[in-house]
Amino acid sequence: MTPRETRRARSRRQPDSGVRQLPRQQFVNHIKPVEFVSEDELEAIHTASLRVLSEHGVEFVLPEAREILKAGGADVRPGESMVRFDPQVIEEHIKLAPSSFRLFGRSPAYDLDIGGNHICFGTVSSTPNVTTLEGRRSGTMDDFCRFLKLSQRVNVAHNIAGHVVEPVDVPVPLRHLRTAHATLTMTEMSFRVFSLSRQRVLDVLEMSRLARGQTVEQMREAPGVFTSINPNSPRQYDEAMLWGMIECARVGQPVFVMPFALAGAMAPASLAGAMTLQNAEALAGIAFTQMVAPGTPVIYGGFISNMDMKSGSPAFGTPEAVKTTLIGGQLARRYGLPYRASGANASNVVDAQAIYESQMSLWASILGGANYVYHALGWLEGGLASSFEKFIIDAEMIQALTQVMQPVLINAEELAVEAIGSVPPAGHFLESPHTLDRYQDAFYTPFLSDWRNYEAWEAAGAATTNERAARIAEELIDGYEQPAMKPEDRAALDEFVARRVEQGGAPVQ
C-alpha cells in the first residue's frame, strides 16, 4: 500500500469492536536490510558450511531419504547414515527452490506472500503452559481454542505457527486431529503441520485438502499448510522430520528448514561457528527438499541464540541472537530464498525483560529482512508458556513496527514550506489548514498504549499495559465469530476426523 492508502485503510474502523487495529493486510518492509557482515565474511561462512557438508556431512536417519539423496547426487555410503555433499550438488539444488511463494488462507484476506520484501508474523507455537495475570498452568484444548479465536481476530497475526498452546488434556494419538480440525474450522489461516510422524503429517495434509475442497493438484497450486523442521542440531535429520519433509514436498506444501540451536550447547560457542553449522544444516535440508520435488517452496530459517554459560539456561532476545538473525538474513538473500526469523524472550512473566527481549527479536527480524517471523505473538518463558496479554502487547509492538517500515511521503505539499511560513514564531500549527487536512490520519494510533497524562490515567483506574492487554484479549475473544466453511467441505472434514479417531488416531513415532 502507498502511504496514502495506508492512511485511508487506517481510518476504516472495525464495526464490531472498540479495539481499533490496523486492517488485516500483508506488509511490505521498505527498510533496507542491515548488512552486518561484509561480503567476504559472508562468503567465509558459506565456504565453511560447504566444508562441513563435504568433509563431515549430515546424518539422515531415514533409509528412504538416503535413497532420494543418493539419486540426487549426494555422497551416500552403504550402511552409513552420514551423508556428505559436494558443493555443486548443494548449489544446484538450492537454485531450484523458488525465491518467493504464496501461502493460502481459507479466504483471500488470509493469503500470505512469502519472499521479496514482504513480511508477516506468525503466532507462538508449541508451549506446554499458559500464563495469565493469575499465574501459570498447563495448556488445555479450551486455551488452544481461545488462542485460535484471538488469532483470527488480531489482524497482525498472519498465520498459526502450530500449537498456539499445547492442549495437554488431549491424548497424543488424537491431538493432531483435534488441533488441525479446530484450526481449520475456527480460523481462515494457513498453519503448521508438525512433522512428528509420517501418519500425523498425512492426516493433517488430507484434512487441509478436504477443508478447502481441493484436489491434490489444486492443493499443490494453493498450499494452505507448511511444515517447519528443526533438525536435531548438530547435523541430524531424524525419521519423523524427513517423512514430514518428503510428504509435504510431494504435495507442494512449503517446508521451512529452520535449525534452532543454542551456541555453546548444540552449536559451537562462537557465533561464526554457530552460523556455519546453521547454514550447513539448512542447506542440506533445503537441497533435500528439492531432490524430493524440485521447486518445493522453502524458507531458509535461522534461530541461533546462546546459552547462559553460567547456568546453562537458554537465552533469547540477546545481542548474539540479534547478530545471528541479521547474518542469517544475509545468507538467505545470498541464496535467493525467503527468510524466517523468530520473536522470542526468556522471561517467566510479562514484565520488562519479556518486552525488551521481544523487541530485540522483532527489530532483528525486521532489520534482517525476515519474510516470516515465527513465535511473534504470545511467546513467553523461552517457549514454555503462551500468554494472552503478551499476544496483545506483541500485536501492538508489531503494528508499530509495520508503520516504521512504511516510507515517508516527501513532496512539496508535505514539505510544507508555506504552511511553516504562515505560522508565527512560537505559535502553533493546531489550526493550520495544513494540519486540518491531515489530523485524522496523520499518525499511527496504537490500540494498547495509554497516552493520557498521569492525572487522567490515574482517575481512569491507573491500568497498566498488562491489565489493558488482558481486557483487550477478552474483548476480542468475546466478539469472535466462526468463519464460514462450505457445508460439503465441513462434512468431509468431520467425517475424516471421526473415522481417524475411531481408528485410534496416530501414535507418535
Add this chain to the structure above:
Amino acid sequence: MTPRETRRARSRRQPDSGVRQLPRQQFVNHIKPVEFVSEDELEAIHTASLRVLSEHGVEFVLPEAREILKAGGADVRPGESMVRFDPQVIEEHIKLAPSSFRLFGRSPAYDLDIGGNHICFGTVSSTPNVTTLEGRRSGTMDDFCRFLKLSQRVNVAHNIAGHVVEPVDVPVPLRHLRTAHATLTMTEMSFRVFSLSRQRVLDVLEMSRLARGQTVEQMREAPGVFTSINPNSPRQYDEAMLWGMIECARVGQPVFVMPFALAGAMAPASLAGAMTLQNAEALAGIAFTQMVAPGTPVIYGGFISNMDMKSGSPAFGTPEAVKTTLIGGQLARRYGLPYRASGANASNVVDAQAIYESQMSLWASILGGANYVYHALGWLEGGLASSFEKFIIDAEMIQALTQVMQPVLINAEELAVEAIGSVPPAGHFLESPHTLDRYQDAFYTPFLSDWRNYEAWEAAGAATTNERAARIAEELIDGYEQPAMKPEDRAALDEFVARRVEQGGAPVQ
C-alpha cells in the same frame, strides 16, 4: 575495543558490587546507519529548509544576537527580530563547526568522544517528579543526589544530561548553584548547563572552570559542560537561550542545537514538514554559534515526535519518531555534524508500554547513527517523571544494544569447521575444547535479566524485572563513594557558591 578486548574487559569484575556491569567505556557503533530516505528526498528536505530560512526566517529575540547575525552576513532588518538567511551564509557557517570533539569528564574515564561512529548515552533530564514502585511524588534535592550517585555508578550513564530530576524543594534562584555543585562534587561527568538566564549560565560555567582548576584557555581546550538548546518551535530563539549559546560558545563549551517539536502542534502534521522545520531551526542555530565563535563544537539534534491527534497528548517512541530520528541522522551526516537523538516514552509507569516505547527510541537512535542519546536512562511519563527502576532497566537495555553494535569475529578458528566435525550428530558442544576455550566470555551476560527456569525463579521469590531493578538501584546507591577532587579546587568552588548564595543567586530571566 576489538571483540577480544571487549571480552577480556567483560571478564573483569567490579570488586565492590554484586552488580556485574560492562566496564565504563566509550562505545563504537559498527552498524551502518539506516538511510531511510533517498539522497534526492534528503536534498528536498534540505532545500525546503533553506527556503524557510531565506523566505520566512527565524526570530532571534535578543538584540545582541542580531548584531552578531548581522555581522555574520544574515539578513537582519532594522526594528525586526525576524532574521532571514541566504543559503550560502548558512552553508559556509555550518562548515566551520567541527565534525567531532571531546567532552571532558573530571577524570579521563569519563571523557566522551562525540562524533564519527562513537555513541554515548546521557541520563534523563528536567523531570519534576520521581516515580518509584510505591508511586509518584515531587522531586527533591535528596532524589537529585541519589540519581547522581546512581549515574556515577552505572557505567553506561556517560554523562549528566541536566537535572536528573528537578529538585523542587530548592528555591529557583539558588537551584543552578546547588545542582551544579552537587554534580561537580558527586560525579566525574560532564553535564548540561541550562540556558535559562545569562547569569545562571555564567555561574555554572565558572563553577565548572573552578572545579577543574582550569584557566579560561584550558576550559576552551577541555570543555566539561555543554548547553542544549530547544528553540521555541516554530522558529524562535529567545533571549535566555541566545545568551546561553553566546556564553558557552565564547568559552568553547559545546552547544547542542536540538529542536524539539511535536508534529501537529509546534510543527506541521506531516513528517516531511516537521523535518523541514527542525532542519531550518537547527541550521539557523548552528550557523549562529559559528558566528559567535567559529569552530564552536556543536551537535545537530533532532527530537520530532507526534501528538496524539485525538487527545492532544504528546507521544514518544512512536513509528513517526523512529522515522524522524533516522532522517535526522541522515541530515546530520550530510552536514558533517555529530548527531543527538533521544530515549523517550510516554508511559505513566514502568510497564510494557514504557519498555516498548523506549526500545523504539533506542533502536532509532542507534540505527540513526546518533553520537549522543539524551534522556537515555530513567525517563518516564513523557519527561514528567524520573524512575530509579527505569534507570536500571534502561542501563540493561543500553548494555545489550552496545553489544549488538560490536562486530562478529570471523576467522578459521571461530568458523569452527573442525570443532563441528568432532561432535557427533545430535551430540553437544558443552565439553568441546572449542567451547571450553570460550565459555567464560563468549556471550554478553546481562545484570538484570533472569534466565532461570520458572521453577527456580519462583523458588527464589519470583521477582519481576522492576523489583530486581529497584534492588540493584539501591545496591548501587548504597555502594557509592564520592570521587576525589583537589582540595584547592573544591575550596574555590565552595567559596564561589557560598558567595553567590549570599548574593541571592540568580533569578530566572
